Amino acid sequence: MNQRSGRFWQYPWCYKESVAVVSGIIVVGFILQITTMAFDFSLLKYPVNLILGFLVLLFLFIFSFWRNRDFYKWFSGISFSVTLITALLLLALIMGLTPQTDSHLPSNASLHSILGFDRMVSSWPLVLIYFLTILSLGALIVRRIIAFQIKDYTFYLIHIGLWLILFASGLGAADRERYLMRVYEGEVEWRGLTDKNEIKELPVAIELNDFYMEVYPPSLAIIDRNTGIIQPENKPEFFAIDAQRPEGKLAGWTILFEKYIHQAVRNSDSSYHEVHMPGSSPAAKITAINSITAAEYSGWVCSGNVAQLYMTLNLDTNYCIAMMRPEPKRFVSDIHVYRKDKEVEHALLEVNKPYRAGAWIIYQHSYDEVAGNLSNYSEMELVYDPWLPFVYTGIFLLAAGALCLIWAGNKRKEARI
Amino acid sequence: MTWDSFLWFAVPAMICWLSAGILIYLTSVKISYLLMLTGILIFTVFIAGLWIGQGRPPLRTLGETRLWYSFFLTTVGFITCKHWKYKWLLSYSAMIAIIFTCINIFKPEIHSKNLMPALQSYWFVPHVTVYILSYALFAAATIASFIQLSKLGKGNSNAQLYRLIDNLVYTGFGFLMLGMLIGCIWAKEAWGHYWSWDPKETWAFITAAAYLIYIHKRRQEKDFLITLWILPFAFLLLLITWIGVNYLPSAQGSVHVY
Numbered sequence A: 001m002n003q004r005s006g007r008f009w010q011y012p013w014c015y016k017e018s019v020a021v022v023s024g025i026i027v028v029g030f031i032l033q034i035t036t037m038a039f040d041f042s043l044l045k046y047p048v049n050l051i052l053g054f055l056v057l058l059f060l061f062i063f064s065f066w067r068n069r070d071f072y073k074w075f076s077g078i079s080f081s082v083t084l085i086t087a088l089l090l091l092a093l094i095m096g097l098t099p100q101t102d103s104h105l106p107s108n109a110s111l112h113s114i115l116g117f118d119r120m121v122s123s124w125p126l127v128l129i130y131f132l133t134i135l136s137l138g139a140l141i142v143r144r145i146i147a148f149q150i151k152d153y154t155f156y157l158i159h160i161g162l163w164l165i166l167f168a169s170g171l172g173a174a175d176r177e178r179y180l181m182r183v184y185e186g187e188v189e190w191r192g193l194t195d196k197n198e199i200k201e202l203p204v205a206i207e208l209n210d211f212y213m214e215v216y217p218p219s220l221a222i223i224d225r226n227t228g229i230i231q232p233e234n235k236p237e238f239f240a241i242d243a244q245r246p247e248g249k250l251a252g253w254t255i256l257f258e259k260y261i262h263q264a265v266r267n268s269d270s271s272y273h274e275v276h277m278p279g280s281s282p283a284a285k286i287t288a289i290n291s292i293t294a295a296e297y298s299g300w301v302c303s304g305n306v307a308q309l310y311m312t313l314n315l316d317t318n319y320c321i322a323m324m325r326p327e328p329k330r331f332v333s334d335i336h337v338y339r340k341d342k343e344v345e346h347a348l349l350e351v352n353k354p355y356r357a358g359a360w361i362i363y364q365h366s367y368d369e370v371a372g373n374l375s376n377y378s379e380m381e382l383v384y385d386p387w388l389p390f391v392y393t394g395i396f397l398l399a400a401g402a403l404c405l406i407w408a409g410n411k412r413k414e415a416r417i
Numbered sequence B: 001m002t003w004d005s006f007l008w009f010a011v012p013a014m015i016c017w018l019s020a021g022i023l024i025y026l027t028s029v030k031i032s033y034l035l036m037l038t039g040i041l042i043f044t045v046f047i048a049g050l051w052i053g054q055g056r057p058p059l060r061t062l063g064e065t066r067l068w069y070s071f072f073l074t075t076v077g078f079i080t081c082k083h084w085k086y087k088w089l090l091s092y093s094a095m096i097a098i099i100f101t102c103i104n105i106f107k108p109e110i111h112s113k114n115l116m117p118a119l120q121s122y123w124f125v126p127h128v129t130v131y132i133l134s135y136a137l138f139a140a141a142t143i144a145s146f147i148q149l150s151k152l153g154k155g156n157s158n159a160q161l162y163r164l165i166d167n168l169v170y171t172g173f174g175f176l177m178l179g180m181l182i183g184c185i186w187a188k189e190a191w192g193h194y195w196s197w198d199p200k201e202t203w204a205f206i207t208a209a210a211y212l213i214y215i216h217k218r219r220q221e222k223d224f225l226i227t228l229w230i231l232p233f234a235f236l237l238l239l240i241t242w243i244g245v246n247y248l249p250s251a252q253g254s255v256h257v258y
């Protein structure tokens, strides 16, 4: 099995020809990049991507009749695929080493920007090589499916899965839309904001019934009463409140907990009691003992929010103990989703728990961070991606293939050296 | 059950794992497997107890995630070792699991550090665990590739060693793919898209591409010297992905820098 080609361009083709073809395509890519400035993904919008996808399949079908030709074997063979993967690696390396921008146009007149290095994802060379990989991998799969052998199941799972992912995510990129939508409590909204800050009316409307959040018990810190800087100045220390640790050290002070109220409201005498309502804030009654002087102070501290003032415990004229703003544990939007010709749907949105409504996925995005639990709006992200099921199918196949690979390893026992 | 009783479980489990990791080289493999499993069982009981005691799955603090790392590392490490007979992998996963357990014992103040909502995902722990395993397998493949390179220099490469290298790379790559795919699904749920060319993702792609080149180039069974040298380079890229990315100018604002 001597694959080494004798003269250039004489079959069987091997690395020389592969490198020549791939570099040629990359050069063409750079010329296109310089003349058109970017690959415009919106050109691929439905139905263009559907037609292109169909043409790819048609090409693979017709091409398969030549599968015994040397050209087909080279196009679907290892030398070419290794060269393609190397090209992808090099292009990704540029992307990984230089800061990338979101814009589609050159950000400045440097050569680097004109060649599209600062926005690699939408650059012609990458798009062309990506497309060529889809064709090559497709041709390989067709060749191997025609010569189907059940013992090659790992090969099929991996390569078909990967092909589906590349095909669907590449062609689907243009159809993907994402919007931010800010909905106020008790109101219905159907307008979304694109990443270019344009307002668009969407086929999905959302009503926000309620927004609420839960927070973690906050930390304590010693701060300078005049500057507000956390002590020690160059290496700030925090003491996390934890019901199971009633005693701790903080920047030269011993802190003793007497009481912690997660949802507290202040009484008229500056103490706190527990009330479950949106305006409540964590509060704690503590005693601080100086490790050196043994000076002792005790009192309430509270982190406060827009509805009630914070409270600190003064240690001396310079320093006081303050309760930091609590960090969010979870925040939830209670919503109704309205779609044309569909029943009203009810959902509880959380980070990591998006809601699927057809080809739309609704995400909890943000809220009024100053107001916290009292935020009167919730911001959601709406993503439309009709190609997602294909990508997920590919992910599933590839994952199955990965498990087979882990289990079976290199199955070729007769490997030569 | 609460963290207060952690020591009562952690110490016996660690003793089991430690002796399993050592005894596998000294006495029968069976005893070491048994010890490994006992350690896993003890840990399982503690995790289950904590789950019941706190009334929620223990996935909310850094300390709780470290419990799962120890659990999954020893479990998957045990299964992989049993299947492939890589004794060192059992010792390695035992060692890393012990390190994670020790951090929980000696640094309780960071063990109660809370996770931000985006990290509170069932995908978090498997995502990290399979990467730890794949890194270990690739590291072993790199060492083996150096041995083979020196043999190749003397003109007598070893077929057995080639099989080992290939198997290490294949299993390592399998875990790497799982890590990436789990990451994709998680990203889709938490950030809205499965792949957004975040610097860490770009570098993960670069690393995977390098190993892919090895896997495919290797099947041509020629240019052995170049083929073997791919492995050290790929591992270098892996190290950049793992450790170096945060320092690159391109990594400003990556979701992986918490």
Ligand code: HEM
Pocket (backbone or CB within 6 Å): A076, A077, A078, A081, A082, A084, A085, A133, A136, A137, A140, A144, A152, A155, A158, A159, A162, B173, B177, B212, B215, B216, B219
């Ligand atoms: C997740 C990524 C991939 C993995 C894990 C992988 C793994 C493998 C394995 C294990 C084999 C040998 C199996 C056999 O021949 O039965 C193989 C063969 C092959 N792969 Fe891949 N591969 C991947 C992606 C690709 C890509 C992107 C291409 C092409 C651009 C490609 C092209 C090939 C070719 C040409 C062969 C030789 C098969 C033949 O000639 O019949 N692979 N791959």
